[in-house]
Amino acid sequence: MSSQPCRTAPRTRPAAVLFDRDGTLVHDVPYNGDPDLVRPVTGAADAVRLLREARIPTGVVSNQSGIGRGLLTHQDVRRVNARVDELTGPFDVWAYCPHRPDEGCPCRKPLPGLVVEAAGRLGVRPGDCAVIGDIAADVLAARAAGAEGILVPNARTRPEETRAEADPAPDLLTAVRRLLARPHPAGTAARVKGRTT
Numbered sequence: 001m002s003s004q005p006c007r008t009a010p011r012t013r014p015a016a017v018l019f020d021r022d023g024t025l026v027h028d029v030p031y032n033g034d035p036d037l038v039r040p041v042t043g044a045a046d047a048v049r050l051l052r053e054a055r056i057p058t059g060v061v062s063n064q065s066g067i068g069r070g071l072l073t074h075q076d077v078r079r080v081n082a083r084v085d086e087l088t089g090p091f092d093v094w095a096y097c098p099h100r101p102d103e104g105c106p107c108r109k110p111l112p113g114l115v116v117e118a119a120g121r122l123g124v125r126p127g128d129c130a131v132i133g134d135i136a137a138d139v140l141a142a143r144a145a146g147a148e149g150i151l152v153p154n155a156r157t158r159p160e161e162t163r164a165e166a167d168p169a170p171d172l173l174t175a176v177r178r179l180l181a182r183p184h185p186a187g188t189a190a191r192v193k194g195r196t197t
Helices: 046-054 074-088 113-122 137-146 159-163 172-180 188-195
Strands: 016-019 058-063 093-097 129-133 148-151
Touching: 016 113, 016 188, 046 058, 046 074, 046 093, 046 172, 058 148, 074 093, 093 113, 113 129, 113 137, 129 137, 137 148
Parallel strands: 016 058, 016 129, 058 093, 129 148
Antiparallel strands: none
């Protein structure tokens, strides 16, 4: 048996980046149905702009149990999503779960359904996506789908959730810049070069 250390291949740029909504892209307002209350977190619009400029598709995956609890309607959520799109997007895909935690929906994070759905709608494999969120459920949903999960903690992130991550990002813009600093997947650079004049 070789005594050489096992080396893992360096991570490459993701084929798509999916974001949690509340607490990640915008400040969390519990069960928000009012577009006027949407306030982007610092750097959110710049982070999405950088991904757009890099031609990396983006999406949002969000638990919205306020619908299942009778506190919101689908129209309320769509109106808030549209405002987030205006302020920080546009995003290529929106996917949300309207169910309460006790309903056992496979889409509700930390289960992988939303990530798998969003990846499918973008035409990429879940395993080629990165998911950025502010709580463990976001990261766990990503990993359950085979995607990369990146935690960006905030005041509501539990300390044990932050400690569980080897390299949480200090803010959203840093998380995206780290992804963009990676090399392109094998073959991508050649295809891009082939399109240049």
